[in-house]
Amino acid sequence: MQQLKRPVEQTDPPRSARETLPTMYDLPSEDPEEPGLPDEYHYLQPHLLSATLQLTTYAADEVFSVGDMNLYYDVDHPLWHKRPDWFAVVGVPRLYDGRDMRLSYVVWQERANPFVVVELLSPGTEKEDLGQTERAPGTPPTKWEVYEQILRVPYYILFDRYTNNLRAFHLVGGHYQPLDFTDQRIQIPEWNISLGVWQGSYEGIARLWLRWFDAEERLILSAEERAEQAEERAEQAEGQASQAEERASRLAERLRELGIDPDQV
Secondary structure (H helix, E strand, C coil): CCCCCCCCCCCCCCHHHHHHCCCCCCCCCCCCEEEEEEEHHHHHHHHHHHHCCCCCCCCCCCCCCCCCCEEECCCCCCCEEEEEEEEECCCCCCCEEECCCCHHHHEEEEEEEECCCCCCCECCHHHCCCCCCCCCCCCCCCCCCHHHHHHCEEEEEECCCCCEEEEEEEEEEEEEECCCCCCEEEECCCCCCCEEEEEEEECEEEEEEEEEEECCCCCCCCCHHHHHHHHHHHHHHHHHHHHHHHHHHHHHHHHHCCCCCCHCC
């Protein structure tokens, strides 16, 4: 087990957890006992969620979103962590201390909990993701307990890419309640956007993907998609201008055949 730095001696009044407990530089960013790495879908889908998360209520540098990063949640057990497939936090700097990319997300350093967590179901983790497993004596709390009771994440969303089943839970009165939604679209009113299922091609793979939609139910494009769209529009405009020039040239030639100077028309 990794040795943590020696805790800073406490004072009276006590020093903050940010000063005395391990930071992201001290805590591991991966679990060495977990075999294997996420499959390609577990890499692409979180990346798509982050690339298209654009909030009008927060500046871009006040939103942190990431997939497959260790999330440390208990100051009394600093090695306990979960690793959501994707989560987003608002009201924190995009960069750690405004200058560095995070190795992990440590709540006692950040002082802000995730607002949305997305888990991508797989046969090996489905029961745990859905809160259908019980905590064994002497073990860390389950994923459901951490999200609902410790971090109190307002929106917990689950998507099964094998069945294309989308489920969502909203924290109400300290407990998760199933969230009713239609047309595979989950409203996040605090952000003025929604999360839904979209059929299309991303990174050359055509399937159903989770995508963000704006307040007018329009698909939110990534920066790359916006650039591609702008390039297509420029090419269309160039083509239309070329066609117009060609038509004008033909008309001028026809006028000359009729003995009419096109420059005098």
